[in-house]
Amino acid sequence: FLGAVMLATILGGVGGNLAQSGLIFTAEKLKPKWSAVSPLQGFKRIFGPDGLMQFVKTFLKLVAVCVVCWMVLKPHLREFENMVSMSPLAILPLARDMAVSLFFASILLLGATAGADFVWQKMRFAKRMRMTKEELKEDYKQSEGDPHIKAKLKQIRMQRGRQRMMANVPTATVIVTNPTHYSVALRYEPDQGDGAPICVAKGVDALALRIREVATEHGVPIVENVPLARALYATVEVDEIIPREHFDAAAKIIGFVFQSRKRR
Secondary structure, X not given: OHHHHHHHHHHHHHHHHHHHHOOOOOOHHHOOXXXXXXXXXXXXXXXXXXXXXXXXXXXXXXXXXXXXXXXXHHHHHHHHHHHHHOOHHHHHHHHXXXXXXXXXXXXXXXXHHHHHHHHHHHHHHHHHHOOOHHHHHHHHHHHHOOHXXXXXXXXXXXXXXXXXXXXXXXXXXXXXXXXXOEEEEEEOOHHHOOOOOEEEEEEEOHHHHHHHHHHHHOOOOEEEOHHHHHHHHHHOOOOEEOOHHHHHHHHHHHHHHHHHHHHO
């Protein structure tokens, strides 16, 4: 019987440890750890938050075990008084029954406390593993890149895109405007291999004004067509052929430009 009790205790301890942390193989525990023999570190471990919590848990478990033992043995107080006059053979069955009752009552109590301790340790572990705001920021930088650097690169790409657009404005056939807010530079030169009108630059507000200024400097015609300017700005990107539904409107403007060239 005692062997079964000891085996159940050992299996319970090992099983609880495996349930909490899993099966882990490591050689770290074999390395010398001088903090383990430091009186100061030992004092911190004993009187620190974890040490005090462990003391409170152990004390409460001891009190609970004592209460359970008292509740199990209290109904047998008369039998304890009669044991003085009983023979050893008569005492053994009674002691066995009491020991079995104590064993199962203690197992139930310790099982409940072990479950509560398991939940507590999991919560503590999850809290310790939770990253701080600075750690989250650093992790985001490592995985997604520094937001400041990304914003700077985006700004550089936009600047280079605008410079490239402005360099393309002198090659445009016509600038379609609305006339103040939108400007779209179209190029259609069949003798240079253009099969359809292509948007070489577009802009709104200040950028639109700059496109018109560069076009004026290089003698590129500027034509006001409010619906077409708005539609082209919304539907076509730079270096793309304009949508087919705008071919007729663009053809009229480009045809007018070609006729103006011939009259010159």
